[in-house]
Amino acid sequence: MQKKERHGCLTAWLIYLIIAYxxxxxxxxxxxDEMSKIAQYQISENMMLIHGSLGLLGILFSIMLFKWVKLGFWGIFSISIILFVLQLLNSNRIMSPIFIVICLVILFALLQIKKGNVSGWNNLE
Incomplete structure (x- = not known):
């Protein structure tokens, strides 16, 4: 069995995702209420629970990616799509949905970087 190696940028991005989620x-x-005033972003209780639950799933899927499980990427992809739609529907800010897409593109791009002639994507099982 070949030892799987991860590029440093991918490792850093996965750590960032775990911390951000x-x-x-x-x-x-x-x-x-103090956080709401600082963020200037009003959200209902139900939406807070949905966002918090998606954050927990994001942590789980990021850890799965760390362990080379391809389902982790598809989970983060699904979470990103859900968050993108929620941000479009519930926020008047345009940068939040764009930032979600950018983060997903960065993750996919970093999975394409090769270490030892094998990309991170090919290492996923």
């Missing part, structure tokens, strides 16, 4: 999960599950 962790912060968003905490933010949405434990949101206070």
């Amino acid at each position: 962790s912060f968003s999960t905490i933010l949405y599950f434990f949101k206070t």
